[in-house]
Amino acid sequence: MPKRIQTIRGFRDILPQEAQKWWYVERTARDVFSLFGFREVKLPILEQTALFARSIGETTDIVEKEMYSFQDKGGDNVSLRPEATASIVRMFIQHSLYQQPLAAKLFTIGPMFRRERPQKGRYRQFYQIDAEMFGFERPLADAEMIFMLTTILNQLKVAEYDLHLNSLGCPQCRQAFKEALKRFLEDKHQKLCPDCQRRRLLNPLRVFDCKSEGCKEVLKEAPLITQYLCQDCKTHFESLKGYLEAFGIAYLLDPYLVRGLDYYTRTIFEVTIPGIGAQSAVAGGGRYDNLIEVLGGRSTPAIGFAIGMDRLLPCVPDPDKEARPIFLALLGEEAVKIGLKWVQFLRKVGIWTEIDYRLGSLKSQLNRANHLKAKFCLIIGEDEIKKGKAILRDMDTKEQLNVALEPNSEIIEKLKGGKN
Ligand code: AMP
Numbered sequence: 001m002p003k004r005i006q007t008i009r010g011f012r013d014i015l016p017q018e019a020q021k022w023w024y025v026e027r028t029a030r031d032v033f034s035l036f037g038f039r040e041v042k043l044p045i046l047e048q049t050a051l052f053a054r055s056i057g058e059t060t061d062i063v064e065k066e067m068y069s070f071q072d073k074g075g076d077n078v079s080l081r082p083e084a085t086a087s088i089v090r091m092f093i094q095h096s097l098y099q100q101p102l103a104a105k106l107f108t109i110g111p112m113f114r115r116e117r118p119q120k121g122r123y124r125q126f127y128q129i130d131a132e133m134f135g136f137e138r139p140l141a142d143a144e145m146i147f148m149l150t151t152i153l154n155q156l157k158v159a160e161y162d163l164h165l166n167s168l169g170c171p172q173c174r175q176a177f178k179e180a181l182k183r184f185l186e187d188k189h190q191k192l193c194p195d196c197q198r199r200r201l202l203n204p205l206r207v208f209d210c211k212s213e214g215c216k217e218v219l220k221e222a223p224l225i226t227q228y229l230c231q232d233c234k235t236h237f238e239s240l241k242g243y244l245e246a247f248g249i250a251y252l253l254d255p256y257l258v259r260g261l262d263y264y265t266r267t268i269f270e271v272t273i274p275g276i277g278a279q280s281a282v283a284g285g286g287r288y289d290n291l292i293e294v295l296g297g298r299s300t301p302a303i304g305f306a307i308g309m310d311r312l313l314p315c316v317p318d319p320d321k322e323a324r325p326i327f328l329a330l331l332g333e334e335a336v337k338i339g340l341k342w343v344q345f346l347r348k349v350g351i352w353t354e355i356d357y358r359l360g361s362l363k364s365q366l367n368r369a370n371h372l373k374a375k376f377c378l379i380i381g382e383d384e385i386k387k388g389k390a391i392l393r394d395m396d397t398k399e400q401l402n403v404a405l406e407p408n409s410e411i412i413e414k415l416k417g418g419k420n
Contacts (some may be wrong), residue, residue, distance in 0.1 A: 009116070010124030020270075022127075024319050027311060029129045032152045035146065037273040038131055043087040045111065045356060051343040055291055059203040065088055066114040080113035083261070084130040084297025085288070085304050087294075092134060093297035107131040121279030121311045130303035139236050142267045142287060143243035145303050149168060149271065150249055150282055152307065156316045161282070162253040164270045165244075167237040169229045171265070171290065177228035178204055189216045208258040224255040236266055259284055263291040267303065273315050282315065283307040325352040326415055327369035327395075331381035336404060338380055345407035353413055369395060376415055380399075380405065389415040 007013060013155075014022060030040075049069050056062050068080040082088055088106060097103035109129050116122055131139055131148065153161055168174060175193070183203045188195060192207070196215050199206040207215060229237065244251055259268050269287030276282075285305025292300040326346060330339040339355060346353040354372055357366045360383070369377045379391040389402040392411060403411050 005075075007195075010118035012123060012125075018313065021313055021316065022116065022309065023161075025313060025316055026129070026320060029107075029109070029152050029307070032148060032155060033107050033131065034106065035151075036105045040092065040104060041088065041106050041108050042079075042276065043091060043108055043110070045081055045113075046078050047081055047087055047090065047152075049079040051090055051295070052079055052082060053085050055082070055089065055261075055263050055295060057203070059199065059206060059261055060260055061206075061209065062114060062260060066116055067389045068113050068115060082114045083112055084108050084110070084128060084306065085132060085261075085263075085291075088130070088132050088293055088304075089291055089297070089302070093292060093295055093301075097225040097278070098135070098300060100297060101253070104135045105131075105133050108345070110358050119279065120277050123310055127309040128306040129302065129309060130306045132299055132302060137289065139240035139267070139380050140243060141301075143247060145243060145250075145285065146249060146269060147247050148354045149307070153271065153283075156312075158273065158315050159317075161271050161273045161315075163249065163251045163276040164257050164272065165241075165251040165259040166225070166254050167229060167233060167266050167269055168225055168258065168264050168286070169233045172220065172410050173230040173233055174205075174225070174265075177223065177225050179226065180223045181205070181207075184222050185218075191215075191218050203262070205258055205262075208256055209260045219256070226253075226257075231272050233266055240267055259286060263288040263294070265289045267304070271312075276311065276315060279311060282306070282311045302380055311329050311414075313362050319335070321353055322373075324373050324375040325354045327372060327374035328355045328376045329365040329369065329379045330359065331353065331362060331365075331379075331383075332385075334385055335382070337366045338385070339378075342378060344405050346415070349412055351412075378403075385391065 018124060030170060049067070053063050054065060061237060062082050067082055068141060070078065072078050090107065092103065107130060109127070111125050111127050112328040113125050115124055118124060131145065164396065169177065181285070182200070184202060185192070185200045185207065189200065191214060193210060193212045195216055196210050208219065217347060257270060259270065264286040266287045266289065271282050271283040273282050274280065283305055285303070287301070287303040290419040292298065318353065327340055330336045330341045336359065343353050343355060354374065356368050362379070366377060374395050376394055377393045384390050384405060388405050389414045390405050391400050392403045393400045
């Protein structure tokens with residue numbers, strides 16, 4: 001027997017049961033996005049490596065260790081996208097979307113790729129729901145973004161989550177903080193892990209990303225960014241907190257939160273769900289007022305977030321209303337022909353309709369209907385054709401009634417009512 005081929009480590013299949021919930025989560029997010037006036041964009045999965053190196057940062061874990069980068073057959077350096085923000089910004093600049101009001105609020109949904117160590121909740125191909133808002137500097141935009149994120153979580157009835165909030169300041173106040181952090185870390189060099197010893201010199205803020213207990217211990221005494229915020233950044237952060245309170249959104253101030261990407265300025269936030277394991281962050285985001293310029297565009301403030309679908313899904317209760325099909329039990333070729341008219345008619349009015357392609361006995365067709373959790377079964381056999389009436393059977397109550405043999409709208413309301 002030839003050796004079976006399996007998925008690559010860290011990659012996985014999404015089977016129909018999970019895919020159905022996936023679809024429900026996406027649909028809910030899409031509904032919320034349209035309430036907030038966000039419009040969908042679709043982006044390539046492969047981009048030039050330089051896009052991510054310049055935006056996410058050369059010395060971040062993502063760019064240093066985790067990207068799927070390679071030279072394609074033409075010799076171009078390309079990478080599978082590890083996140084969506086850089087690509088949306090590239091698109092925004094490439095198509096000069098600055099002045100188009102409908103291009104200010106965008107979302108995209110799709111797979112991302114990072115070669116991290118696989119574990120529960122961490123995959124090498126994972127899916128994000130990503131939203132970005134361009135052109136607004138004031139903290140009201142930040143509050144709206146966070147409100148939109150919590151609206152999605154609430155609509156999905158995610159029971160318990162924490163919203164962590166911090167401000168990373170602007171390049172000016174961050175510079176002062178970086179200097180202070182460098183000074184603080186200077187004589188702690190020996191206590192840091194080899195990665196952080198390097199980070200200390202190249203990009204000291206990234207020390208806060210470190211998971212090692214030794215480094216976390218050292219950082220307990222470290223200066224905090226919030227102590228270094230300039231007046232403008234402080235006011236921005238205070239106004240945001242005020243708006244969140246007005247929205248009734250609870251948050252936890254977390255001065256250690258830095259998030260693993262270099263492009264953030266001012267507001268950053270992360271949503272965690274307690275009790276789901278080590279990978280408890282289900283969403284994260286922040287403001288990136290300088291990124292558009294860094295990537296060669298016109299200075300434009302912006303803010304965004306990404307929800308990790310793989311982690312969120314297990315925390316979303318199953319939707320109450322599961323769609324159920326109507327099943328057509330057809331006995332004999334003539335019945336099949338009438339049945340096919342029903343199939344066309346019912347699907348046209350938006351009703352999920354199933355038939356048994358094997359055309360087995362009535363018993364086996366009803367079994368199949370039960371397997372599919374059909375709410376109703378429309379039975380047509382020789383007798384029914386003779387009488388000119390089909391039988392509509394309620395699969396829960398087993399009640400049966402006679403209905404017209406040929407498709408007609410009389411029973412639509414009844415069937416639609418049986419959807420849930
Ligand atoms: P980030 O793009 O790093 O800000 O991540 C945003 C969200 O994406 C995180 O909060 C996670 O929920 C999700 N995420 C990031 N990396 C992974 C991964 N390797 N596997 C599954 N989900 C991930």
